Amino acid sequence: MNIETQLRPSVIAEPEPETMIERIARLAQSDLAPLVQDIDQKGHYPEDFMRAAGAAGAYSAHAPMTTGGEIDIESAVRAMSAVGEHCLSTAFCMWCQNALAWYIASSENQTLKATIGSKVLTGEALGGTGLSNPMKTLFGIERLKLKAERVPGGFSVTGALPWVSNLGDDHYFGIVFSLPQEDDAMVMAVADCGADGVKIIANDDFVALDGTRTFAIQFRQAFIPDDHVLADPITDYIPKIRAGFILLQAGMAFGLIRNCIDLMEGVGNSLSHVNCFLPDQPSDFRETLAALQDEVFDLAKTPFDRSDAYFVRVIKARLAAGEASVAAAHNAMLHCGARGYVRRGAAQRRLREAYFVAIVTPATKQLRKMLADFGAA
Numbered sequence: 401m402n403i404e405t406q407l408r409p410s411v412i413a414e415p416e417p418e419t420m421i422e423r424i425a426r427l428a429q430s431d432l433a434p435l436v437q438d439i440d441q442k443g444h445y446p447e448d449f450m451r452a453a454g455a456a457g458a459y460s461a462h463a464p465m466t467t468g469g470e471i472d473i474e475s476a477v478r479a480m481s482a483v484g485e486h487c488l489s490t491a492f493c494m495w496c497q498n499a500l501a502w503y504i505a506s507s508e509n510q511t512l513k514a515t516i517g518s519k520v521l522t523g524e525a526l527g528g529t530g531l532s533n534p535m536k537t538l539f540g541i542e543r544l545k546l547k548a549e550r551v552p553g554g555f556s557v558t559g560a561l562p563w564v565s566n567l568g569d570d571h572y573f574g575i576v577f578s579l580p581q582e583d584d585a586m587v588m589a590v591a592d593c594g595a596d597g598v599k600i601i602a603n604d605d606f607v608a609l610d611g612t613r614t615f616a617i618q619f620r621q622a623f624i625p626d627d628h629v630l631a632d633p634i635t636d637y638i639p640k641i642r643a644g645f646i647l648l649q650a651g652m653a654f655g656l657i658r659n660c661i662d663l664m665e666g667v668g669n670s671l672s673h674v675n676c677f678l679p680d681q682p683s684d685f686r687e688t689l690a691a692l693q694d695e696v697f698d699l700a701k702t703p704f705d706r707s708d709a710y711f712v713r714v715i716k717a718r719l720a721a722g723e724a725s726v727a728a729a730h731n732a733m734l735h736c737g738a739r740g741y742v743r744r745g746a747a748q749r750r751l752r753e754a755y756f757v758a759i760v761t762p763a764t765k766q767l768r769k770m771l772a773d774f775g776a777a
């Protein structure tokens with residue numbers, strides 16, 4: 401041992417390396433916060449941020465592309481929530497990307513994992529999920545919109561989906577189609593926006609979340625290669641992915657609620673003499689948020705639990721997250737008053753955004769139907 405090493409005090413610890421969640425929080429503050437008004441009012445899609453978040457590890461914690469890798473849904477949710485504190489539109493784009501990664505990682509398709517899958521984890525490839533319609537179909541709410549037939553080397557798919565987000569000409573998204581010639585058996589696969597026969601069509605303007613690149617999609621005998629199949633048939637696969645799909649959405653809710661609490665507290669100094677008469681206070685939402693986080697992070701430890709009892713807990717947590725989002729944003733509006741009601745005011749934006757948590761599939765009404773179907777309403 402040289403003299404320098406001997407003299408170095410042993411108590412000086414190396415600084416802890418920045419965690420992935422801290423990196424995402426810092427990136428959101430520096431690169432996303434300045435864009436929030438353009439995202440909300442001009443429908444700007446924050447593609448650079450989406451790619452940087454991938455490079456910083458936001459899409460990989462929950463979706464190991466190698467067998468036996470750790471599945472850390474909690475970290476994925478925490479990273480999304482750090483972004484959701486600033487912008488729900490972007491947090492939703494992250495959920496879309498995370499859902500696509502989740503589908504691929506949960507499949508047995510090693511080719512897809514090694515190709516598109518590994519690029520999705522780093523943000524090199526971007527994409528989303530067209531599973532609203534199948535999720536509603538599987539719970540008896542609507543009919544499947546995509547149909548297909550087997551052709552050499554894959555499937556020929558026809559039909560249309562009204563909304564799929566986080567898309568672009570070179571993006572990918574998960575779909576489910578049925579095979580009328582095979583008793584309507586269902587297959588899940590990854591579609592390529594740039595493939596022949598796939599057309600992305602601009603949608604209506606939304607009241608919020610316009611920066612999500614949400615398109616209607618037309619499939620006209622679009623070829624989906626066997627290499628892109630996630631599950632054929634989907635029978636065992638959907639129960640495997642459904643809890644993760646739902647739990648990951650909590651990231652949107654947690655970030656939004658945290659920011660709504662901050663907004664309420666931010667006006668506390670000047671308005672507490674009158675805001676104290678409002679029945680719901682920031683401390684109430686802190687308690688609600690803490691309880692929700694505990695439940696979601698506990699559920700996130702066992703995403704492949706197939707028991708009804710577990711899935712009912714997932715549905716209840718998701719329902720509570722949607723309801724708490726709307727309640728927190730409503731109260732942010734009431735606490736902030738007129739300063740939240742101006743066009744660039746945060747509270748009115750958060751309120752418009754909050755309703756999305758409650759209406760995105762599985763929407764509040766679907767969740768309540770699911771609970772009724774399980775006899776758990």
Ligand SMILES: Cc1cc2nc3c(=O)[nH]c(=O)nc-3n(C[C@H](O)[C@H](O)[C@H](O)COP(=O)(O)OP(=O)(O)OC[C@H]3O[C@@H](n4cnc5c(N)ncnc54)[C@H](O)[C@@H]3O)c2cc1C
Nearest residue numbers: 529530531532533562563564565606609614759760761763
């Ligand atoms: C901003 C935004 C982004 C979304 N992103 C995605 C996504 O990435 N992936 C995804 O799968 N889903 C996406 N959706 C759909 C979303 O998940 C829900 O399915 C949708 O909000 C409606 O759900 P609901 O259960 O309330 O259904 P309801 O509104 O009760 O019924 C929905 C059905 O009504 C019909 N319908 C109603 N309005 C229209 C319309 N204007 N045009 C065409 N058909 C209509 C369609 O058949 C549709 O399936 C998005 C929706 C929005 C608003």
